[in-house]
Amino acid sequence: MEKGTKPPARFSKGLLQTEELYNYVLETSVYPREPEPLREIRDVTAAHPRAMMSTAPDAGQFMAMLLKLVDAKKTIEIGVFTGYSLLLTALAIPQDGKIIAIDMNREAYDIGLPVIKRAGVEHKIDFIESEALPVLDQLLQDSRNDGSFDFAFVDADKVNYWNYHERLMKLLKVGGIAVYDNTLWIGSVAMPEDETPEILKAGRQATLELNKLLAGDHRVQLSHVPLGDGITICRRVY
Ligand code: SAM
Ligand code: CA
Known part of the structure; x- marks a missing residue:
């Protein structure tokens, strides 16, 4: 097939028309602006057999923008892996900001942790090694957490996204x-x-159901953005 006319690569990170176009975006606008610690965490992750799980750098750049736009200070992350999205969050929030970062497996986090420490942002992170759902339920038992979070990033365990969403609708502040x-x-x-x-079948089914539920949820303003592998932004409106 001629260069530039390939169909979208099914298993690559980008969903743009061609790999070349995706690489153009990365090389032109993403990599030159990527903070050095994030480049380092990509490097230390590259050797991991599941390196593909890291948040795509273009989606990460967009998330950093959102974090700044809402002036996020208190955040939750579900699904840390080696910490690309966690580190970009830690770099975007202020010195006294806090991230509750949940992952049921700490092993991959320990690969990225030295980079996070060198970046001087470890003090913002409360890493909890656990299934995410019980942690969210525990947070909800303390009424001081209601409506207190500015931002949440969910990137684990697709079949539970709706369960996370129901809890996040209580934990996020209006406007979060x-x-x-x-x-x-x-x-x-x-x-x-x-x-x-x-x-892909199980994830596809869970994603189809989630997308339908989110589209019908009037508690949120929604934007479904074809960046990375697709990200859906929900802003709590009441
Ligand atoms: N956001 C990460 C990044 O930027 O590198 C990638 C996260 S990766 C796609 C998903 C992570 O979710 C894995 O590290 C896995 O251990 C974790 N995970 C899977 N199921 C989980 C669950 N039920 N509760 C908490 N963590 C879970
Ligand atoms: Ca992901």
Whole structure:
């Protein structure tokens, strides 16, 4: 197939028309502005067999913008892995900002932690090694947490996104933002089911259901953005 006319790569991070176009965005606007510690965390993650799980740098750049726009100070992250999105959040919030970062497996976090420490932002992070749902429920038991978070990033355990959303609608302040990652599931949401690779089917189904539920949820203003693997931004409006 001729250069520039390939169909979108099903398993690459970008959903743009061509790999070349995606690389153009990365090389022109993302990598030159990427803070050095984030580049380092990409480097230390590259050797990991699941490096693909890291947040796409273009989506990360957009999230950093959102964090600044809402002046986020208190945030939650579900799904840390080696810490790309966690570090970009820590770099975007003020010195006295706080992130509750939840991941059921600490191993990958320990790979990124030296970079986070060198960046001087570890003090902003409260890492909790746990399934996310019980942590959110525990936060909700303390009424001081109601409506107290400015921002949440959800990037783990797709089948529970709606359960996370229900809890985040209480934890976020009105005007606060929840960002859900991978909401186009490598483009599979628009594939006929019988043509969907087996490995994508469960995630595709969960994503289709979530997208429908979010679109009908009038507690939030919504924007479904085709960056990275698709991110959905929900701003709590009441
Ligand atoms: N945001 C990360 C980044 O930028 O590198 C990537 C997160 S990765 C896609 C998903 C992470 O979620 C994995 O590290 C996995 O251990 C964690 N995870 C999966 N299921 C979980 C659950 N039920 N509760 C908490 N963490 C979970
Ligand atoms: Ca993701």
